[in-house]
Amino acid sequence: MSSFYEFFAGGGMARAGLGADWQCLFANDFDPKKAASYAANWGADRLRVGDVAALTTADLPDEADLAWASFPCQDLSLAGIGIGLKGERSGAFWPFWRLIDTLGMEGRAPRLVVLENVCGALSAHDGKDFAAIGSALSGSGYRFGAVVMNAIHFLPQSRPRLFIIGVLNSSPIPHALVARSPDPVWHPPALVEAHSKLPACAQNAWQWWRLPSPPVRTSILADVVEDAPQGVAWHTSAETQKLLDMMNPLNRAKVEAAQKMGGRQVGTIYKRTRADGPNGKRTQRAEIRFDDVAGCLRTPVGGSSRQIIMVIDDLRIRSRLLSPREAARLMGLPDTYALPNNYNDAYHLAGDGLAVPVVRFLAEHLLEPLLAAAQATLKKAA
Structure with a gap:
C-alpha cells in the first residue's frame, strides 16, 4: 500500500481520489470548518488543524511515498488581485516546501510530490511564480513536469486545473511515462510558454508527462x-x-x-x-x-x-x-x-476542492506507475 501526506487537505478530496489502496499518514488544513468535514468523513486521527507554517517534520510520521499539496489559489487566480506567491494565502507554499526540504535532509523525502492549483499559476507575475516553484523542485532534487487537466473530461463541470508532479532524482522514471514533446491535450499553450520561461536548472529537470487520452464523459x-x-x-x-x-x-x-x-x-x-x-x-x-x-x-x-x-x-x-x-x-x-x-x-x-475522478486518473496513469517502478528497483537492489 502506498502512503501519502495531504497538505491543504480541505475535505479530503485528494484522499477520495487516491482511493483505498493509499494510506494517509498525515493531513493538515488551516480552516476549522473544512477540517470538520475532513474529520466527519475520514476521521481525525491523522488530522492536524492549523497553519502549515507552524508544522515541523516532527509532526510528520514515518516516510510517505507522496506529498500532495493543493496550496491556496486566491493570490494566483486570474480573478484575484495577482499578489502571487508573495501573497499571504498562496505564499503558504513556502512553509510547506520548507517541510519537504527538511524531510530530504532527514533522509525522508517523499518520492513523489504533487502540487495542484489554478491555471493562473502559469502566468502569475509573467511566469515568475511558476519559475520559482520549478526552481524549488529542481533545487530540492526533484525532476518535475506539469499537466493541465479539466474535470470536464470526467464530470459535467468545466474546471481546468494545473498539476505539477515531481519525482525524486533517485527514483526511476519509466520511458513510457515521458513524451518527447508536449501533448496539446495535457500541455496547453500557456503551459508550454511557462516552461519556456523556466531557468536552466529547472528546464534540465523538466519532464513532459505522458498520459493517455481522457475517457469519454457519460454524464451531463x-x-x-x-x-x-x-x-x-x-x-x-x-x-x-x-x-x-x-x-x-x-x-x-x-x-x-x-x-x-x-x-x-x-x-x-x-x-x-x-x-x-x-x-x-x-x-x-x-x-x-x-x-x-x-x-x-x-x-x-x-x-x-x-x-x-x-x-x-x-x-x-x-x-x-x-x-x-x-x-x-x-x-x-x-x-x-x-x-x-x-x-x-x-x-x-x-468550490475549493479537487475533482475526485481527476485525481484518480492521475494516480492510475502516472503516480502509481512511478511508485511501482521505484519499488521494482528496490527489490532488484535487495
Whole structure:
C-alpha cells in the first residue's frame, strides 16, 4: 500500500481520489470548518488543524511515498488581485516546501510530490511564480513536469486545473511515462510558454508527462440535479423573472431556444458585472449556458459567485441556487459524503476542492506507475 501526506487537505478530496489502496499518514488544513468535514468523513486521527507554517517534520510520521499539496489559489487566480506567491494565502507554499526540504535532509523525502492549483499559476507575475516553484523542485532534487487537466473530461463541470508532479532524482522514471514533446491535450499553450520561461536548472529537470487520452464523459448536468433539493428553495416567479430581465439579448435568446427544444433543459447561471453601452456603464448581468455542463464551481464570496440553475420544462421556467449535494456531485463526491449543514460552508468546501475522478486518473496513469517502478528497483537492489 502506498502512503501519502495531504497538505491543504480541505475535505479530503485528494484522499477520495487516491482511493483505498493509499494510506494517509498525515493531513493538515488551516480552516476549522473544512477540517470538520475532513474529520466527519475520514476521521481525525491523522488530522492536524492549523497553519502549515507552524508544522515541523516532527509532526510528520514515518516516510510517505507522496506529498500532495493543493496550496491556496486566491493570490494566483486570474480573478484575484495577482499578489502571487508573495501573497499571504498562496505564499503558504513556502512553509510547506520548507517541510519537504527538511524531510530530504532527514533522509525522508517523499518520492513523489504533487502540487495542484489554478491555471493562473502559469502566468502569475509573467511566469515568475511558476519559475520559482520549478526552481524549488529542481533545487530540492526533484525532476518535475506539469499537466493541465479539466474535470470536464470526467464530470459535467468545466474546471481546468494545473498539476505539477515531481519525482525524486533517485527514483526511476519509466520511458513510457515521458513524451518527447508536449501533448496539446495535457500541455496547453500557456503551459508550454511557462516552461519556456523556466531557468536552466529547472528546464534540465523538466519532464513532459505522458498520459493517455481522457475517457469519454457519460454524464451531463441534468444527471446531478436533484428533483427535491435539500438546503435550497426554488425562486419565486418574480425572482426568476428578475434573472431573465438581467440577461442581455444573447443570453435571453439561449433561454428561448431551450424552450423551443421542448422537454426538460437545465442551464447554469453566473451573475457577472459587465460594461454595457457606449458610456461603459457597468451593469450586473445574468449569463447562462445550456451545454449540459456547469460552470466552474467557486468559493461563495459576496454571493455573486454562487451558481444558479435554471430548469425549463417546455414553457415553465424555474430557477434556484445549485444545491450543496449537486455541487458535491459535480466534484465527483459520492452521495454518502457528509456535507456541512450550512449552505455557504458546503459550497465553499466543493468550490475549493479537487475533482475526485481527476485525481484518480492521475494516480492510475502516472503516480502509481512511478511508485511501482521505484519499488521494482528496490527489490532488484535487495
